[in-house]
Amino acid sequence: MLEKRAAEFHLEGEVIGKDVKEPFCSQYHCGSLLGRGGFGSVFSGQRLSDGLQVAIKQISSDRVQQWARLPGKVSPVPMEIALLQRLSEVGGHEGVISMLDWFEVEGWGFLLVMERPPHYQDLFDFITEREALPEQLALRFFRQIVEALQFMHAHGVVHRDIKDENIVVDMRTLDVKIIDFGSGAPLKETPYNEFEGTRVYSPPEWVLSQSYEAVSLTVWSLGVLLFDMVCGDIPFERDQEIIRATPIFNRRVSKECQSLIHWCLSYRPEERPTLEEILSHPWMKGGEVEDEEEGGDLQEKHSSLPTQSL
CATH class of the missing domain: 1.10.510.10 (Transferase(Phosphotransferase) domain 1)
Structure with missing residues (x-):
């Protein structure tokens, strides 16, 4: 059931909140469920352009506790995206997980593409x-x-x-x-x-x-x-x-x-x-x-x- 749901997630949905012409499903493959927590579910994933292994965190809009507005954006985003983007913009840190990308996908809420180091x-x-x-x-x-x-x-x-x-x-x-x-x-x-x-x-x-x-x-x-x-x-x-x-x-x-x-x-x-x-x-x-x-x-x-x- 979970793998089927992940596959549907990969195939459906249109990007509506990111300044990217290509939709999520043409850039990333979403795989099996890795875990589920209070704020969303995390799936394994792969960037199609180079095969990079990533983690994809899915956050349903109705579970977001805090919202933020990004410069140049009309719609608010989850605070988590704003915070991770802020840290990314200043170069990141080896001791902090990096957000590589994010999307808003109709019917699924927000998708955060995170680095997924091996081992x-x-x-x-x-x-x-x-x-x-x-x-x-x-x-x-x-x-x-x-x-x-x-x-x-x-x-x-x-x-x-x-x-x-x-x-x-x-x-x-x-x-x-x-x-x-x-x-x-x-x-x-x-x-x-x-x-x-x-x-x-x-x-x-x-x-x-x-x-x-x-x-x-x-x-x-x-x-x-x-x-x-x-x-x-x-x-x-x-x-x-x-x-x-x-x-x-x-x-x-x-x-x-x-x-x-x-x-x-x-x-x-x-x-x-x-x-x-x-x-x-x-x-x-x-x-x-x-x-x-x-x-x-x-x-x-x-x-x-x-x-x-x-």
Whole structure:
């Protein structure tokens, strides 16, 4: 049923929202379903001009939570398209998934054509297979994620759903990319009063007052993510645990790493570090030389393991 639906999707529909004369179906082939989430479905795909493997994200118009207007466009587009296009226009970043193209197809909503690098596995599955990550490997991933977030914030984009399922790992190089901007928004200094991210990664201020600021939300989510990497699971499941903001370490974790996690998971938003302060933390700085020297060994150790592509 799903493959049939994907085939019909490939054959039908007219492009009505993109400055491209050729319709989607003459430029791309849409294959089987890769996954389905809260904001849409993702299919495998191929660019017909050169055979490039891509991922095609389909978003039904009635499920779009936020809209945006692009320069020179009459009709609004999903905020996700506007954010990804903004990052693309400034050159992109190796730690952020790239949008190659987008279309509005009558009857199907919006189609986002995304890069689909080979040999990638999402970080949720990567952690699940190993139960927990060595601190050196967690540091390697964490530094890349924070640097990618710095790039996004510098160009006016906040992701708002940083979690292991939205990070993918290149199993050959152990490089990571942030994916899925369906919960993203333009960065602003004033508080946000809406949230479409993941509850167990949300901070106490959202649970208590349905309000948060971009950087403090991001840093809290990073604290949850780092705990998840070194302990094998997230620290909080229920609202009361989030409000207590006291992670319990069930594995041996260095004092420096625990210190950074506690700092990111500070109950008061103003007491959490900035992204720059995270990168300057002793745990982050202490691993730089070791990471460079042993990175090759890590790649060799992990690259032969089973992968699940995007």
